[in-house]
Amino acid sequence: MNRPQSIERMIDVIKKLPGVGPKMAERLSYHILKMTDNEINRLVDSILKARQTVKSCSVCYNLSERDPCPICADSAKERSIICVVETPQDLIAVSRVKDYKGLYFVLGGALSPLDAVGPDDIRIDKLIKRLKSDNISEVIIATDADSKGEMTAIYLAELIKKLDVKVTRLGYGLPVGGDIEYADEVTISRAIAGRKEM
Amino acid sequence: MNRPQSIERMIDVIKKLPGVGPKMAERLSYHILKMTDNEINRLVDSILKARQTVKSCSVCYNLSERDPCPICADSAKERSIICVVETPQDLIAVSRVKDYKGLYFVLGGALSPLDAVGPDDIRIDKLIKRLKSDNISEVIIATDADSKGEMTAIYLAELIKKLDVKVTRLGYGLPVGGDIEYADEVTISRAIAGRKEM
Numbered sequence: 001m002n003r004p005q006s007i008e009r010m011i012d013v014i015k016k017l018p019g020v021g022p023k024m025a026e027r028l029s030y031h032i033l034k035m036t037d038n039e040i041n042r043l044v045d046s047i048l049k050a051r052q053t054v055k056s057c058s059v060c061y062n063l064s065e066r067d068p069c070p071i072c073a074d075s076a077k078e079r080s081i082i083c084v085v086e087t088p089q090d091l092i093a094v095s096r097v098k099d100y101k102g103l104y105f106v107l108g109g110a111l112s113p114l115d116a117v118g119p120d121d122i123r124i125d126k127l128i129k130r131l132k133s134d135n136i137s138e139v140i141i142a143t144d145a146d147s148k149g150e151m152t153a154i155y156l157a158e159l160i161k162k163l164d165v166k167v168t169r170l171g172y173g174l175p176v177g178g179d180i181e182y183a184d185e186v187t188i189s190r191a192i193a194g195r196k197e198m
Numbered sequence: 199m200n201r202p203q204s205i206e207r208m209i210d211v212i213k214k215l216p217g218v219g220p221k222m223a224e225r226l227s228y229h230i231l232k233m234t235d236n237e238i239n240r241l242v243d244s245i246l247k248a249r250q251t252v253k254s255c256s257v258c259y260n261l262s263e264r265d266p267c268p269i270c271a272d273s274a275k276e277r278s279i280i281c282v283v284e285t286p287q288d289l290i291a292v293s294r295v296k297d298y299k300g301l302y303f304v305l306g307g308a309l310s311p312l313d314a315v316g317p318d319d320i321r322i323d324k325l326i327k328r329l330k331s332d333n334i335s336e337v338i339i340a341t342d343a344d345s346k347g348e349m350t351a352i353y354l355a356e357l358i359k360k361l362d363v364k365v366t367r368l369g370y371g372l373p374v375g376g377d378i379e380y381a382d383e384v385t386i387s388r389a390i391a392g393r394k395e396m
Binding site: 005006007009010013017018020024027032040046049052063089092 | 202211
């Protein structure tokens with residue numbers, strides 16, 4: 001027999017979510033059918049509520065319920081340093097580091113010619129505009145350590161240097177707690193290049 | 199910085215879905231925030247619609263938009279044979295087998311003393327009642343091939359035999375296309391026990 005159409009449809013829609021395969025979509029759908037009305041309301045409401053209340057900060061493009069976001073509004077921050085990240089999730093990760101006291105800028109992705117993502121598709125213009133208007137002394141580029149992030153970092157560095165602003169990039173090396181035996185060659189080579197005197 | 203509360207809440211709710219870990223819940227949540235209103239409506243509507251229209255068939259407890267379900271209502275079925283499965287998903291799997299022309303019964307789970315699932319927690323009473331009222335000549339037990347499914351099969355077989363109804367269980371053996379090298383011992387032992395003359 002075929003599955004009821006409405007279940008088929010729910011599976012189809014859920015299958016399109018990132019990281020959810022057909023089997024997982026099926027499992028989630030049947031689970032959803034068994035949830036209580038209360039549980040379903042909680043699920044649906046939490047989604048709709050988040051979408052309603054969460055906006056992009058007009059300064060740094062972080063996701064926040066307020067504009068400007070709590071970081072941009074925090075007068076204790078060092079306002080002359082900006083850390084540039086790809087996504088709001090990356091911002092959260094960097095902001096867990098207590099030593100960093102500066103501000104942020106969320107690009108909204110990385111350059112990726114293969115996926116047809118060019119400079120106009122991420123917020124490079126907006127970053128440059130902010131660097132020109134605010135009094136920024138250093139930009140720390142914290143894009144991902146993959147080829148897209150690297151390409152984006154190089155592209156940004158070129159532009160930013162022209163504005164006479166210092167540009168730095170997160171250091172590469174062994175992850176703390178990492179086992180050399182399992183580190184890839186490129187990481188080890190970067191760790192050697194970035195070695196420090198003891 | 200902390201994540202906005204409404205995103206935190208959405209992650210918490212999504213994290214409770216089966217097979218979704220904290221990282222996956224985070225990824226899904228941020229994806230949902232980036233979806234268009236149209237996509238969100240499609241997602242939410244498909245869930246609410248499925249929950250609204252899908253019911254349990256009052257005969258076999260299959261999920262269906264009609265009651266009785268299309269299988270129970272199909273006069274071409276052989277009505278004296280019932281295949282007992284744990285879940286509606288299992289029913290779909292068995293129903294793809296064209297040679298089986300009989301009816302079904304969905305238990306709604308398997309016995310599992312460790313999870314405190316006893317005979318009263320799955321539809322054993324309802325199955326027995328149906329066997330008593332309908333004219334059933336054979337019950338094929340198609341519970342999972344794990345310990346819970348096996349235990350449930352044994353328990354059911356005892357009860358059904360008392361009603362003078364033939365009880366069979368799906369055969370064990372190598373999965374078709376399976377490589378003996380990678381089959382586990384128990385499966386090979388069952389395959390030997392179930393060997394057929396050529």
